[in-house]
Amino acid sequence: xxxxxxxxQYYPGESFIHKLDPRIKILATFIYIIALFLVDTFIQxxxxxxxxxxxxxxxxxxxxxxxxxxxxxxxxxxxxxxxNIFMTPGEVLYALGPLKITKEGVYQAFFxxxxxxxxIIGSSVLTLTTKPINLTDGIEKLLNPFKKIGVPAHELAMMxxxxxxxxxxxxxxxxxxxxxxxxxxxxxxxxxxxxRAKSLIPLLVPLFIxxxxxxxxxxxxxxxxxxxxxxxxxxxxxxxxxxxxxxAFIIVFLFLAIVLITNNL
Amino acid sequence: MPIKVENLIxxxxxxxxxxxxxxxxxxxxxxxxxxxxxxxxxGSGKSTFIQHLNGLLKPKSGKIYIDDTDITDxxxxxxxxxxxxxxxxxxxxxxxxxxxxxxxxxxxPKNLGLEDIEVxxxxxxxxxxxxxxxxxxxxxxxFDLSGGQKRRAAIAGxxxxxxxxxxxxxxxxxxxxxxxxxxxxxxxxxxxxEKNTILLVSHNxxxxxxxxxxxxxxxxxxxxxTGTPQEVYEKADYIEKIGxxxxxxxxxxxxxxxxxxxxxxxxxxxxxxxxxIINLIRSx
Ligand SMILES: Nc1ncnc2c1ncn2[C@@H]1O[C@H](COP(=O)(O)OP(=O)(O)OP(=O)(O)O)[C@@H](O)[C@H]1O
Ligand SMILES: [Mg+2]
Numbered sequence: 001x002x003x004x005x006x007x008x009q010y011y012p013g014e015s016f017i018h019k020l021d022p023r024i025k026i027l028a029t030f031i032y033i034i035a036l037f038l039v040d041t042f043i044q045x046x047x048x049x050x051x052x053x054x055x056x057x058x059x060x061x062x063x064x065x066x067x068x069x070x071x072x073x074x075x076x077x078x079x080x081x082x083x084n085i086f087m088t089p090g091e092v093l094y095a096l097g098p099l100k101i102t103k104e105g106v107y108q109a110f111f112x113x114x115x116x117x118x119x120i121i122g123s124s125v126l127t128l129t130t131k132p133i134n135l136t137d138g139i140e141k142l143l144n145p146f147k148k149i150g151v152p153a154h155e156l157a158m159m160x161x162x163x164x165x166x167x168x169x170x171x172x173x174x175x176x177x178x179x180x181x182x183x184x185x186x187x188x189x190x191x192x193x194x195x196r197a198k199s200l201i202p203l204l205v206p207l208f209i210x211x212x213x214x215x216x217x218x219x220x221x222x223x224x225x226x227x228x229x230x231x232x233x234x235x236x237x238x239x240x241x242x243x244x245x246x247x248a249f250i251i252v253f254l255f256l257a258i259v260l261i262t263n264n265l
Numbered sequence: 266m267p268i269k270v271e272n273l274i275x276x277x278x279x280x281x282x283x284x285x286x287x288x289x290x291x292x293x294x295x296x297x298x299x300x301x302x303x304x305x306x307x308g309s310g311k312s313t314f315i316q317h318l319n320g321l322l323k324p325k326s327g328k329i330y331i332d333d334t335d336i337t338d339x340x341x342x343x344x345x346x347x348x349x350x351x352x353x354x355x356x357x358x359x360x361x362x363x364x365x366x367x368x369x370x371x372x373x374p375k376n377l378g379l380e381d382i383e384v385x386x387x388x389x390x391x392x393x394x395x396x397x398x399x400x401x402x403x404x405x406x407x408f409d410l411s412g413g414q415k416r417r418a419a420i421a422g423x424x425x426x427x428x429x430x431x432x433x434x435x436x437x438x439x440x441x442x443x444x445x446x447x448x449x450x451x452x453x454x455x456x457x458x459e460k461n462t463i464l465l466v467s468h469n470x471x472x473x474x475x476x477x478x479x480x481x482x483x484x485x486x487x488x489x490x491t492g493t494p495q496e497v498y499e500k501a502d503y504i505e506k507i508g509x510x511x512x513x514x515x516x517x518x519x520x521x522x523x524x525x526x527x528x529x530x531x532x533x534x535x536x537x538x539x540x541x542i543i544n545l546i547r548s549x
Contacts (some may be wrong), residue, residue, distance in 0.1 A: 185372075
């Protein structure tokens with residue numbers, strides 16, 4: 001039940017997109033996001049949609065999985081939509097007491113709503129087609145130049161790797177403990193807020209204990225294998241640019257160029 | 266409380282690349298007071314199966330009748346099922362959470378809505394049943410106990426609910442041989458005393474052969490063999506073929522037979538093996 005969280009879940013595959021260098025994918029996602037914020041007409045959203053559609057088709061990840069990422073953020077999307085539709089001043093179309101829907105509001109709401117949805121789906125492409133380990137490797141490599149000004153690139157990446165590694169484990173553990181307490185008649189679903197918070201104790205105590213135990217064991221295992229940070233560390237799989245990465249980079253820049261050219265400014 | 270399972274199917278992560286068919290058309294009947302042993306390889310679906318029996322997992326399709334009520338029905342209250350069917354998970358000590366052993370064992374009975382006096386009586390009974398000293402241990406923190414004591418305290422937490430059906434998922438996993446034996450003895454004693462139905466999941470053929478009066482063999486989400494230990498071990502060759510071991514007593518008899526000794530090979534327990542060996546010596 002708890003394992004149904006997709007945001008950041010890898011969808012295994014062998015597509016062109018899957019095989020790209022993680023650094024390229026991260027940079028491309030940034031460029032995509034920048035382009036998305038430069039967009040100022042609906043027609044341009046058409047371009048974005050075509051671009052995103054092609055990427056998704058090439059990645060061979062079923063659309064269903066892309067859309068799944070929207071579910072947990074539905075509240076934010078709805079909130080953005082509502083705030084824009086009611087709070088934008090302008091020509092009133094419909095008034096509901098103090099709430100006024102304006103023509104500009106409707107435009108703004110759809111405009112911002114589309115931006116948010118395209119943003120979420122676009123970033124899902126990155127996490128769905130890149131293994132978490134490759135993702136953190138890519139981040140580390142991208143941050144490397146900033147080491148000189150004191151950015152702890154390796155440590156940040158290692159922390160992310162460990163966190164990502166333990167999310168499924170912790171979810172699994174939560175699921176197990178929850179079931180074990182439910183078998184003893186615990187009820188996590190009914191009652192008022194106070195009662196519900198209290199009912200979480202039988203879940204949280206064992207969960208914290210096991211999380212601390214795991215952390216300790218992991219630290220010990222790393223130390224036993226002489227881990228001592230990023231200095232002089234080499235890796236088993238070096239990531240390296242290939243010709244398809246350059247192709248991908250050119251395509252993304254073409255996309256950015258199209259958005260810039262068609263821009264109103 | 267007979268249990269009847271019909272065409273049970275369970276699929277994890279359906280329609281995703283991680284799809285696993287964990288249970289594939291399970292059909293089985295369990296009678297009142299049976300001691301059922303469930304064996305099967307890692308990943309054969311044992312844990313998935315038993316979690317259906319007290320409603321923790323819902324099947325994709327199929328029916329489970331307990332006392333003629335279908336517990337897969339959405340209208341059935343979960344609490345109703347949990348009162349009847351108790352489940353001890355693998356490594357149950359990880360579910361301990363209270364400040365004292367008493368409070369932890371009392372968690373289940375309290376959730377059943379019992380009176381304080383009744384709760385106290387049950388907690389006391391349960392703690393004694395698992396072989397711990399009630400007065401000595403009731404005010405201790407469960408986290409200060411030894412591994413074996415934690416395991417017992419956790420099992421007591423389920424026993425205290427006095428379920429008519431008690432399911433234990435590998436209750437001896439990770440214990441030393443002494444602890445292993447003691448836990449099994451506790452289960453056996455309780456079965457005799459309470460006359461409840463017991464389902465014991467185990468990897469250990471010897472244990473199952475000694476304790477169970479009915480065996481279910483699972484393989485890749487299916488039940489491949491069921492029956493009395495006698496009936497199941499008639500198919501000794503098949504059991505070996507799917508990579509499950511045979512009870513040690515039976516292994517011994519089969520080896521003796523291979524060496525040309527006149528012994529019966531459908532032997533399950535140490536007692537029977539002893540009898541065979543004595544006969545063999547006498548017949549010289
Ligand atoms: N929560 C889950 N999500 C996804 N797949 C699962 C989950 N639990 C079990 N599985 C899969 O279902 C299958 C059956 O698992 P199950 O835990 O029932 O086996 P088991 O017989 O209890 O094994 P073991 O002897 O190792 O405890 C396995 O292939 C397992 O990978
Ligand atoms: Mg199991």
